Amino acid sequence: EVQLVESGGGLVQPGGSLRLSCAASGFTFSSYFMSWVRQAPGKGLEWVSTINSGGNTYYADSVKGRFTISRDNAKNTLYLQMNSLKPEDTAVYYCAALMWGDYVLLNEYDYWGQGTQVTVSS
DSSP states (O other), X not given: OOEEEEEOOEEEOTTOOEEEEEEEESSOGGXXXXXXXXXXXXXXXXXXXXEOTTOOEEEOTTTXXXXXXXXXXXXXXXXXXXXXXXXXXXXXXXXXXXXXXXXXXXXXXXXXXXXXXXXXXX
C-alpha cells in the first residue's frame, strides 16, 4: 500500500521557519520526482517545489530563496525547509510523487499525501 504522510506543520509568526517532512512507503521512492504542493484557503492547488531522483531542485518564484526542498532516499523521506515565512504562505501543504512527466502539471502525479496545515500569523 502506497503511503505519503506529511508532518511538521503548525502555527508560526511571520519571518519564522518550519520544516515539513513526508514519509513515503509502498513504492520505489528514490526513482520518483517528489514535490510539495500547497492549497491556500479558498484557492486551488499551487505547485511549490520539486526534487528529481538525481537531486536537482526546482522552485516556484513565490518561494525561491526562502524554501529548500531535499530528500533522504535511505529514509524514504522528503523535506521542505521553509524560512522567512509570510502570511501568504498559509496553506495546506501536500507532498506528491511523480514517476514521469511534467512536474508542474498536478494532474499527472501518481501519489498524494493527506496534507499538513501551515499557518503564518502574528
